[in-house]
Amino acid sequence: MGIEIVLDKCTGCALCVKACPFAAIKVKDKKAIIEANCTLCGSCVEICKFDAIILERPKLSDKDLSDYKDVWIFVELREKEIKKVSLELASKAREIADTLGERVGAVILGGKVKHFCDDIAGYGVDIAYITENENLVEYNTNNYTGILTGLIMKYKPNIVIFPATHLGRDLAPRVAASLKIGLTADCTGLSIKDGLLLQTRPAFGGNIMADIITPNTRPQMATVRPNVMKVSNPDTSRNAEIISTPVEIDSKAKRIIIKEVVKTTKEGVKSLDEADIIISGGRGMGSSENFKILEELADTINGVVGVSRAAVDAGWRPRSDQVGQSGKTVSPKLYIACGISGKIQHQVGMKGSDTIIAINNDPEAPIFDIADCGIVGDLFEVIPALNEELKKNLSKN
Numbered sequence: 372m373g374i375e376i377v378l379d380k381c382t383g384c385a386l387c388v389k390a391c392p393f394a395a396i397k398v399k400d401k402k403a404i405i406e407a408n409c410t411l412c413g414s415c416v417e418i419c420k421f422d423a424i425i426l427e428r429p430k431l432s433d434k435d436l437s438d439y440k441d442v443w444i445f446v447e448l449r450e451k452e453i454k455k456v457s458l459e460l461a462s463k464a465r466e467i468a469d470t471l472g473e474r475v476g477a478v479i480l481g482g483k484v485k486h487f488c489d490d491i492a493g494y495g496v497d498i499a500y501i502t503e504n505e506n507l508v509e510y511n512t513n514n515y516t517g518i519l520t521g522l523i524m525k526y527k528p529n530i531v532i533f534p535a536t537h538l539g540r541d542l543a544p545r546v547a548a549s550l551k552i553g554l555t556a557d558c559t560g561l562s563i564k565d566g567l568l569l570q571t572r573p574a575f576g577g578n579i580m581a582d583i584i585t586p587n588t589r590p591q592m593a594t595v596r597p598n599v600m601k602v603s604n605p606d607t608s609r610n611a612e613i614i615s616t617p618v619e620i621d622s623k624a625k626r627i628i629i630k631e632v633v634k635t636t637k638e639g640v641k642s643l644d645e646a647d648i649i650i651s652g653g654r655g656m657g658s659s660e661n662f663k664i665l666e667e668l669a670d671t672i673n674g675v676v677g678v679s680r681a682a683v684d685a686g687w688r689p690r691s692d693q694v695g696q697s698g699k700t701v702s703p704k705l706y707i708a709c710g711i712s713g714k715i716q717h718q719v720g721m722k723g724s725d726t727i728i729a730i731n732n733d734p735e736a737p738i739f740d741i742a743d744c745g746i747v748g749d750l751f752e753v754i755p756a757l758n759e760e761l762k763k764n765l766s767k768n
């Protein structure tokens with residue numbers, strides 16, 4: 372078991388040499404040779420056009436399972452900072468690792484990332500596994516998958532948790548497929564039961580909550596939605612051990628080329644899942660044009676506009692702005708629900724908000740059950756009036 376070159380099929384094309392991030396393949400006499408530092412990451416297998424590389428990872432026995440230790444998180448970066456969801460994952464990983472008596476590892480990939488280690492250490496990370504390379508500044512599926520798979524093969528973590536962001540949802544399944552192990556996507560809860568990771572997630576359209584365990588393979592892997600785990604108070608006195616893994620990336624050997632990064636949020640405005648203030652509209656808004664009054668209010672108080680599923684289904688707003696069970700989970704400081712009835716599927720996505728204000732003309736609407744402040748009235752009168760008052764008051768300060 373391991374990795375093998377099928378000599379009859381190998382043409383010595385060297386594509387595998389370029390694809391290997393760990394510089395563990397060379398070509399001699401027109402045949403590829405795997406070196407001892409191979410991590411079995413599988414990048415070469417994916418790129419080989421001639422099926423000339425066979426990779427077989429051994430099935431794990433009970434004894435092998437106990438070789439896997441520590442709780443890892445994948446740290447997602449946004450430009451010059453750590454994304455909030457990574458702090459949520461670090462805080463949760465600390466809790467899980469304490470229950471298991473294990474350490475917390477954080478994988479950070481990018482151009483220059485060493486300076487992030489102290490920041491993430493404060494949230495309970497013991498070891499930062501960093502890889503710095505100019506070709507990792509932008510996310511690239513193949514490079515990130517190869518490196519992460521290689522690190523997992525080398526250090527054998529017990530658990531690996533990814534954010535269920537666009538990036539995490541692309542990366543985690545690739546790593547799982549590469550390792551031929553399972554992955555529980557979109558978890559809303561993680562805990563330890565009988566030494567195993569209990570991964571809780573909605574199933575059958577949210578009608579039941581499923582508890583999933585992974586008893587036979589390692590690592591146990593899950594993605595977790597942003598804003599469902601709480602960020603712990605940082606301990607700035609903590610330091611993390613840094614383990615740096617150098618890689619060689621041939622920028623010309625990219626199989627995926629990012630041509631353009633298109634930002635959907637305005638410059639300086641936070642995305643929906645990181646916003647401090649969200650003003651959401653539902654079916655009560657009546658049309659896509661009517662959302663203009665929510666955008667005006669959002670401009671006044673530096674907020675972001677969200678939406679209920681009914682309004683998305685009506686074609687008034689994009690699905691990426693949907694809050695709720697089948698949309699995003701948010702936890703802003705202030706959530707203003709306008710013309711939203713507050714069905715349970717909407718509530719699960721926003722009830723973690725610090726303060727909830729509901730505007731609805733039906734005094735019996737369930738949204739009032741969870742609102743800190745409720746305004747019973749016509750939103751087309753209330754919102755413009757509220758905006759005018761806020762503008763007056765803000766201009767005075």
Ligand SMILES: Cc1cc2nc3c(=O)[nH]c(=O)nc-3n(C[C@H](O)[C@H](O)[C@H](O)COP(=O)(O)OP(=O)(O)OC[C@H]3O[C@@H](n4cnc5c(N)ncnc54)[C@H](O)[C@@H]3O)c2cc1C
Binds near residue numbers: 576652715748
């Ligand atoms: C599996 C599944 C997943 C789902 N996922 C989600 C999800 O992620 N997010 C989500 O939101 N929903 C989700 N839903 C749908 C959810 O059950 C509701 O149908 C939806 O949230 C209703 O949206 P709404 O509150 O905008 O519309 P409605 O329930 O129709 O409520 C509209 C409200 O607007 C009020 N109103 C009307 N006119 C005015 C006015 N002029 N001024 C003030 N108030 C006014 C009404 O009194 C009413 O309370 C899901 C459903 C299922 C089955």
